[in-house]
Amino acid sequence: MAQTQQQSWFTGWLEQQRPGLLRMAQSIVKDRSEAEDVVQDTALALWRRLEQGGVEDPAAYARRAVWVNALKRRSRWRDWVPLEAEALALRGLPEPASPSPPELALSAWELEAALAELPAAQQAVIRLRFYGGLTFAETAEALSLSINTVGSRCRYALHSLRQMLPKSQEPNPKEEKNAKPRRKKR
Numbered sequence: 001m002a003q004t005q006q007q008s009w010f011t012g013w014l015e016q017q018r019p020g021l022l023r024m025a026q027s028i029v030k031d032r033s034e035a036e037d038v039v040q041d042t043a044l045a046l047w048r049r050l051e052q053g054g055v056e057d058p059a060a061y062a063r064r065a066v067w068v069n070a071l072k073r074r075s076r077w078r079d080w081v082p083l084e085a086e087a088l089a090l091r092g093l094p095e096p097a098s099p100s101p102p103e104l105a106l107s108a109w110e111l112e113a114a115l116a117e118l119p120a121a122q123q124a125v126i127r128l129r130f131y132g133g134l135t136f137a138e139t140a141e142a143l144s145l146s147i148n149t150v151g152s153r154c155r156y157a158l159h160s161l162r163q164m165l166p167k168s169q170e171p172n173p174k175e176e177k178n179a180k181p182r183r184k185k186r
Contacts, residue, residue: 010050014043017059020132021066027131028070030112038070063132063142067124114164122157125150 018039026035042065049055115123128139129150140150 006050010047013058017062021062024063024127024132025066025070027112027127028067029074034073035070038066038073042066042069057141060138060141063128063134063138067128067142110165111161114161117164118157118160122153122160125153126157126161129154 021039021042022035025038026032029035029038042062045065046055046058046062049061050058055061115126118126124143125139128134128142129136132139134142136147136150136154139145140147143150145153
């Protein structure tokens with residue numbers, strides 16, 4: 001009886017956690033079916049660990065395991081294909097549609113290329129915080145870091161991304177304010 005209760009709890013819990021885990025895995029492996037495999041492998045490993053009683057926080061364990069398993073799966077790829085529009089066109093895949101107006105849109109490929117240039121530690125924080133939707137505290141727990149370390153890595157990563165990515169065409173209100181001529185003092 002206890003086994004079926006644990007199974008029903010795990011099934012419900014996994015259905016609740018699955019979308020976030022899938023987003024995180026897909027952000028790393030870039031393929032929906034590969035991401036689903038990563039999440040499924042992680043769920044199986046988590047179930048086995050739960051049966052042994054070796055997991056205190058299943059959510060933290062699952063996030064960390066998805067991250068590690070997705071990186072392992074990505075590192076095994078031998079025929080890595082760049083995500084530029086030309087490479088997608090050669091494979092018959094369209095580039096995702098951009099929201100309008102186009103001058104303000106950032107291509108998913110541009111963002112992924114910039115993320116790939118970040119150090120792995122900063123990538124981990126960005127992916128968990130923004131793809132996984134975790135708080136700073138949850139990210140710190142998942143990566144076994146202090147909250148301050150997570151915060152600084154996030155700040156440095158965002159600063160680097162701002163430097164790498166094209167500037168928005170939207171006028172900056174601060175720049176406009178500073179651009180106005182000032183009255184001469186008498």
